Amino acid sequence: MDLPVIWFGVAVLAWVLFFVLExxxxxxxxxxxxxxxxDAERGAAVRTVGPVWDGNEVWLVAAIGVTFAAFPDWYAALLSGLYLPVVAVLLLLAVRGVALEFRGKHDSARWHARCDAFLASSSLLLAALWGAVLGVLVQGLALGADGEVRAGDGALGALTRSLEPLTGPWAVLGALAGVLLAAVHGAAFLSLRTTGVLRxxxxxxxxxxxxxLATCALAVFAAAGHPAVAAAAVLLALAAVAAWRxxxxxxFAASSAAVAVVVAAVFTAHALDGPAVLxxxxxxxxxxxxxRGAAASPAALELISVVGVVxxxxxxxxxxxxxxVFRRRVASGTGRRAASREPAPAGR
Known part of the structure; x- marks a missing residue:
């Protein structure tokens, strides 16, 4: 049993589930x-994710936990090279969580608008930052032979070590792709989970x-030649046709598959050739x-295997x-008449 390969697959699966759900x-x-x-329509949008958003974040904890436990050197290099972006992600996740939870604490349109503004800005920045981080996984970090991340010669000194990777072409492309993919994925989810005009x-x-977005993906495929990008383009085209019909x-299934394909392709971009580079x-x-070099000891991998199975x-x-449990659509109008205009989803 090749435990490093198995746990790499588990780590990729956890990251895929996090990015698909979040x-x-x-x-x-x-x-x-x-x-x-x-305000009622914006509240309906929030209610589609209100019961599940914190459960979706569990997969971030799982992904980071698996990466730390199974591949400590990989975890250390990523956190060392991307310390500031990761801190920004954690802060923005906290802002988003507060906005979601506090929106319903006060029945005021102004209060709701403020919470919606914090929710929108933090969500947009999170999509861009996570996309940039995935781009860094493709382009790499300035790692020396000793495993240390080298700081650049920028005006910010040592801070350049965390900020410079975000200025690379793959990071910029990743940030743009992250926002666009989140927009398509979120729109597909809202159309599935709401009624009325919002749907x-x-x-x-x-x-x-x-x-x-599919056209952009095909352009990237023409430049990079990675088959996963072409597969994502096909899935996005399928999502468009399905939404039109x-x-x-x-x-939503097609947009979920597109996100999954892109994330899996990023994590395995260098892992399928030669020495399997993470x-x-x-x-x-x-x-x-x-x-192989970043994997934990065989004894550690055996121990976390027992825990992981449970x-x-x-x-x-x-x-x-x-x-x-929370599968029913959320009415985007007000009153019984607005909620009854839409037929119940198939199967119920």
Missing amino acids: GFDFGVGFLGPLLGRS ERARLLAVAAAPA RAEALA LPSTLGAAGDVTL VLPGVLAYQVWSYW
């Missing part, structure tokens, strides 16, 4: 004020945005973080159950 959370967060023309606006946004469940060094192959399936089963 991807539509981020999208709903910054699309709510855009698509919701009234229709979200569906139309998915119809318009998914083909544009009002098959919202299929549109994080390339921009200073030369001697500084690359490899799967914990991870339970977390997954609980989350599936919670989504089943």
Whole structure:
């Protein structure tokens, strides 16, 4: 049994689940004020993710925990090279959580608007920052042969070590892709989980945005030649067609698959060739973080395997159950008449 390979697969799966589930959370967060023309409509958008957003973040804890326990050198290189962006992500996650939870604490349109503004800005920045971090995984960090991240010669001194990677072409492309993917994914989720005018606006946004993003993905495929990018483009085109035909469940499934394909491709971009590189060094192959070199000891991997077999399936089963409990659509209008205009989703 090749435990390093197995745990790398588990780590990638945990990161994929986090980005798929939190991807539509981020999208709903910054699309709510855009698509919701009234306080009631914006509140309906928030209620689609209100019961599940904190459960989605569990996969971030799982992903970081698995990365730390199974590949401590990989974890150390990422946190050392991206310390400031990671701190910014944690702060923005806290802002987003407070905005979501505190929105319903006071029945005032002004209070709701302030919470919506914090929710939208934090969600947008999170989508961009996470996209940039994924781009850094592709372009690599300035790692020396000793595993230390080298600081640049910028005006900020040692801080340049954390900020410079975000200015690379792959990081910038990742930030843009993160926002666009979250928008398409969030629109597909809103069209699946709401009724009335909010459902229709979200569906139309998915119809318009998914083909544009698919075209961009094809351009990236033409430049990079990675087959996963082409697969993501096809899935986004499928999401657009499904949204146009009002098959919202299929549109959301296609956008989820597109996010999953992109994230899996990023994490395995350098891991399928040669020495299985987890994080390339921009200073030369001697500084690359490899799967075998970064893996924990066999005894540690065996121990976390016992824990993982017990914990991870339970977390997954609980989350599936919670989504089943909160599966009904949220009315975007006010009153019984507005809620009854939309037919119940198929199967209920």
